[in-house]
Amino acid sequence: MMKSVQIAIIGASGAIGIRHIGFLQTNPETEPCALADTAPQAVDLARKHGIPLYADYRDMLDKARPDGVIIATPNKLHVPMALDCIARKIPVLVEKPIADEIAPALDLVAAAESSGVPVLIGHHRRHSPIVRRAAELIGAGELGQLVSVVGMHLRRKSDAYFRAQWRREEGGGPLLINGAHEIDTLRVLCGEIDELQAVTSNAARGFAVEDSAAITLRFKNGALGTLSISDAVQASWAWELSSGEDVRYAQELTDAFLICGTKGSLALPTLHMQWNEHGGGEQDPLLRKRIPIAPADPWYEEVCHFARVIRGEEKPLVTADDATRTLAALLAVKRSAQTRQWVNIDALIAEHQRPAAALSSARA
Ligand SMILES: NC(=O)c1ccc[n+]([C@@H]2O[C@H](COP(=O)([O-])OP(=O)(O)OC[C@H]3O[C@@H](n4cnc5c(N)ncnc54)[C@H](O)[C@@H]3O)[C@@H](O)[C@H]2O)c1
Incomplete structure (x- = not known):
């Protein structure tokens, strides 16, 4: 029998860290071998699971010598922790977003490319069937040709969720936490975003961080889109609530994306498609069908993929470079909200590239 892949988790007692322990335990090919967390509740968690706990993650990397590491800490810590793993040649799954700024994200891109150590970014929805x-x-x-796109992340998070101080501060709001998934999904479905314009507001919760955002998007293929985000509204137009992929929520039969083209349209996550075979107008009734899929848990699929990446059987599905483009779009939202200007994504990334990197991307 193949030896199970030994994976350590940094930030193990946080909301997603705890879930990663479960995914690693469920997968017969992986085992959570060590935990690192600075929070007091981590002690009971580690005891309950019988897994060694380290307060200092570097100590854990050196002593437990895991085959791979999952980093599930606040966004600001992702890159420095990932660089410490890369320095030790340990493959890493970094929770999304890759970072909270473009410059550190590009540092991680460079380190991943020069070291050859696999870096997978945790945009788990890429693993959604x-x-x-x-x-x-x-x-x-x-x-047909994509023309118009609507995205929504409209829901209300519980007040308890915001007890963690970092969730009330810049970078801890629905833009980087949830918008990261919505922007990433739009990139997968509609291609690269060329430019965007946005407004944000913190008026509903009154925290330093935004609770709502409205974004207008132009994709490189010419399609136009809008994305509305709020974690302070009584609504269920959000993937987590409607997809059935997150077992923590009762499934609502709503949609979060409408992708519309010249031949037909697709609503997600219900996968209801409507189209017109003759290209006629409204008098010509639309045909409709629901696209069947075999459901799967994308977080679990992600961990299975990470194990195959560690064993060298697959390349990371979401590279640091790829995830940096999602981050850049998120930061473009912030820039646009501050300046009230359209922000071009390539130009925003180029602002942060060091001269050598800028040169190689210009040559590509
Ligand atoms: N893919 C997803 O669906 C998903 C879902 C939730 C969160 N996330 C991402 O996961 C990350 C964590 O989010 P969360 O909601 O679990 O946050 P959280 O605040 O619940 O957990 C973060 C954990 O990191 C620990 N930590 C902080 N500093 C540390 C350090 N120096 N060393 C070791 N541990 C440290 C904290 O004690 C805490 O247990 C964020 O980047 C978030 O965007 C992803």
Whole structure:
């Protein structure tokens, strides 16, 4: 029998860290071998699971010598922790977003590329069978030319969620936490974002960080889109609530994305498609069908993929470079909200590239 892949978790007692312990335990090919966390509650968690706990993650990396590491700490810590793993040649799964600023994200891109150590970014929805099937259909031209796109992340998070101080501060709000998934999904479905304009507001919760955002997008392929985000509204137009992929929520039969093209349209996550075979107008009734998929838990699929990445069987599905483009779009939202100007994504990334990196991307 193949030896199970030994994976350590940094930030193990946090909201997603605890879930990663469960995914690693469920997968017969992986085992959580060590935990690192500075919080007092981590002691009971580690005892309950019988897994060694370290307060200092570097100490854990050196002593436990895991085959791979999952970093599930606040965004600001992602890159320095990942660089410490890369320095020890340990493959790493970094929770999304890759970082809270573009410059450190580019440092991680450079370190991953020069070291050859696999770096997978935790945009778990890339592993969703719903997203994958939709991307296949759109890529195969089933909707025709993409023209208009609507995205929504509209829900209300509990007040208890905001007890963690970092969730009330810059970078801890729905833009980087949830918008990271929505922007990333839009990139997968509709291609790269060329430019965007946005407004944000903190009026509902009154925290330093935004609770709501409204974004207008222009994709490189010419499609236009809007994305509305709020974690302070009584609504269920949000992937987590409607996809059935997150077992913590009762499934609502709503949609979070409407992807519309010249031949047809697709609603996600329900995967309801409507189209017109003759290209006629409203008098010509639309045909409708629901695209079938075999459901799967994307977080679990991500951990399975990470194990295969560690064993050298697969390349990371979401590279640091790829995830930096999602981060850049998120930071473009902030820039646009401050300046009230359109922000071009390539230009924003280029602002942070060091001269050598800028040169190689200009040559590419
Ligand atoms: N993919 C997803 O669906 C998903 C879901 C939730 C969160 N996330 C991401 O995961 C990360 C963590 O989010 P969360 O909601 O679990 O946060 P959290 O605040 O619940 O947990 C963070 C954990 O990191 C620990 N930590 C902080 N500094 C540390 C250090 N120096 N060494 C070791 N541990 C340290 C904290 O004690 C805490 O247990 C964020 O980047 C977030 O965006 C991803």
